[in-house]
Amino acid sequence: MQHIIDRFISYVTVDTESDPNSETTPSTAKQWVLANQLVEELKKIGMQDVTIDDKSYIMATLPSNVDHDVPTIGFVSHFDTTPDFTGANVKPQIIPNYDGKDIVLNAEQNIILSPSYFKDLLQYKGQTLITTDGTTLLGADDKAGITEIVTAMEFLINNPEIKHGKIRVGFTPDEEIGRGAHHFDVNKFGADWAYTMDGSQVGELEYENFNAAGAKITFKGKSVHPGYAKGKMINSMLIANDFITALPSDETPETTKGYEGFYHVHHLTGSIEETVVELIIRDHNKIKFEKRKEKVEKIVRKINKKFAKQFGEDVAIAEINDQYYNMKEKVVPVKYIVDIAEKAMKELDIKPLIKPIRGGTDGCQLSYMGLPCPNIFAGGHNFHGKYEYVPVESMQKAVNVIVKIAELTAMPDYGLVVPKKKK
16 A cells, blocks of 8 residues: 555645646646656556657557457546645645544644544544645545556556456546646547546446536626715626625535536626626536526626616626536446446445536546546545545555456456347
């Protein structure tokens, strides 16, 4: 396990935070540091055809070691971290033989990782946890996935008695800002299907995700001296507040679960003259997804109608852009690729947790680009914040799943029980 710990720490201590306001790819120059490190490591462990393009997309090959035809499969992870919380100067803490009690992340700031609030911790009593020091995120999303893929490839290279077909690995930038697959060359990757290693707790296996859109609403106002403002001032911040209040209060991330969709206001900046509200719109159901976008547009139209006479033009301007769609539509026709992963977990005594993703992965977009790509657990919890942690045992189990999938894919009928055709 120490090998996994060392590899993981070597990744998370490199700051790779992405930037949604950048127009470059990768969105931050610092992502190149880890990207180049990964290229050298892939070469060192014996991977072939290791490439990195001008946008920092990494691909590599583990050749087949069988003499019969086997589909080419892939494993994909991203190396950027979210801009929601700082990823600079990450100082991981190792908690061996976790005792099930509170973990003091930062005594000086009284930051506690407690099972009384984060109940999932109790699943990992007796295991080795890697946590933050309470001042940064950890980066298990998705450097745990990268750790697992590299470790699995190294294991297969060092154990050639395990038979497998051709395996491609791909590491991407900017997934956290929704661009991870934008410049991914599916034809160059050349896999029949792939798996993103980007889920959370042990056993997660996902092939359904949200339909997703981002919305930016700009509200215009008129600034007038407050002593003489009656009938003249238009405060864009108050109009923005009206917009937010008009959204369903019980359809937010903190009030929904499972297949329930939501509206999530995540940024608000403003003054009297101009206020900008940014939100994301999510729903698994395509029809409900379209209705959610229509709801936003309807609220904007109502606001514009209210201020049309006073302002003389639209006081609110909405920009709504689709980000990704539910991969279920593309994966169900090849459902056996999910069945293979499920069988791999069962053979390793891991209980599969097949459920919808309340979010998205590179695999969502890749599935619509012609590369069906379900998502498998990477082991971390509490992503995007200072309470993030990952059990080392979970990363080892993910490594085992990757190896087992590779092994099953080289077997007749992928080791699955295939129903016989009726005569």
